[in-house]
Amino acid sequence: MKKIKYLQSEVKKGDAVQTTFEHKKSEDFKIQPGDNLYIRVNNALSTTENIFSLDQESRSSNYYNDVGIYLNSYRVSDSGYIDFPFVGKVFLKDHTLEQAQELLQSIVDDYLKGTTVIVRLAIFKVTMLGEFNRPGEYSVYESKFNIFDAIAQAGDLTTFAKRNKIYLVRQTESGSKVVHLDLNDIGILESEYYTIMPNDIIYAQPVKGKNFAFREFPYSLIFTTISTTLLLINFFKTN
Template sequence: MKGFVAKVLLLLMIMVLGASCVSRKRIVYFRDLEERKALVDSVQNTFKIQPDDLLSIEVSAYDLNAVRPFNLGGGSRLPTDGPSGATTSTQQGYLTAQDGTINMPVLGTIKVAGLTRAELSDLLVKRISEYVISPIVTIRIMNFRVSVLGEVGNPGTFNVQGERLTLPEALGLAGDMTLFGRRDNLLVIRDNGTTKDYKYLDIRESSFLNSDYYYLQQNDVVYVEPNYAQIQGSSFNRNTTLYFSIISLLISVLVIAFK
């Protein structure tokens, strides 16, 4: 009997040790990066303005009085002391309407949804140049945010300063993936206004760095799917621990009885 019990314990130990050995390829990010001497960044951050985006539009010029009518609040900053002598106004926000428009002083209603910041800046410079010599337009997204859900340390919605956010940076904001998250099937859902696109990414492979989803956009949702072990664990019978305790007790009783 003692020999049988010893064999059972040895088998259980082997099973535990085998289950604890996890392949590096299943966990490590960018596992093939060392195979590449250089990685060309062929992806551009083509962020486009969407409804409900809060835009900071700041018009600058050499003459403070000339740009004052084009800024919210009329511009309250004093001229700068920089070498160019350019002046700027206070920063306030334009909320993009559901029809994709904003209403600016003097210029009136302007369609902005679907444009990049650079495209909108060029458009406004062209329009304002009819009134002001050499205007400078600076645009910033004030409510850029993404959501990271699933098997991460700190899931939630995160507000981001600026609009250049990569997928690894978003995972970092969420406390990184847990060991139970699937690194080969990361889902990114993107709202393009009238449609929603999605992409599954394998972040273990460095090729995802050249994906169109490497740079996140406003309102993107990142979902980290749980791996098989975690899914199985979620359906684990709550009484299983009790059953194991009872079995262990019975084995102990049998060992004592057959001494």
């Protein structure tokens, strides 16, 4: 099996090889219609959480699959609102998660003091296309998810992938942005695109020789030669 290497280059500071890398901050994710938000209100009084929580039956089920995440989250409507228990509709479209948390905290504080509101994405999607062993759309439940986490989810790159030609498509306010990533360059650890954002698309470009390798390689000739060789060996053994 061919061994694949990543991060082959070295970054030097003076005479020393750099071993610690600081990730550049990515653009803050902004809530959009269709997003599922996990919102929890914590307080010393157990009844407080019940007031501002979704149906307790679904919460107590403790699901860990897509259905459970959906049942235990607040879906942002097409118009950008969530229906928050005891409060009503709250507009969250284009808010960052931090801004949404601050807004909901101020709303809850009008009803009860001493509470803590937690807001995060319950689930988001990342799409892996091209030369991955398991390409497809994946659900992500982690708050910190990087390019190598995404590659691992898709079963690693195939041996035909150009590791210096990985493209990331990210949705921005002005449209789709395409970014070139080189997985051989250790400097990617400091890239603002090292951290994966919701709805990112990652495309792994194949090497030019792949078509020849699969379509034009003379497999029939090889198999015929092997069969003939085995036949001759068997013939000489019996005579």
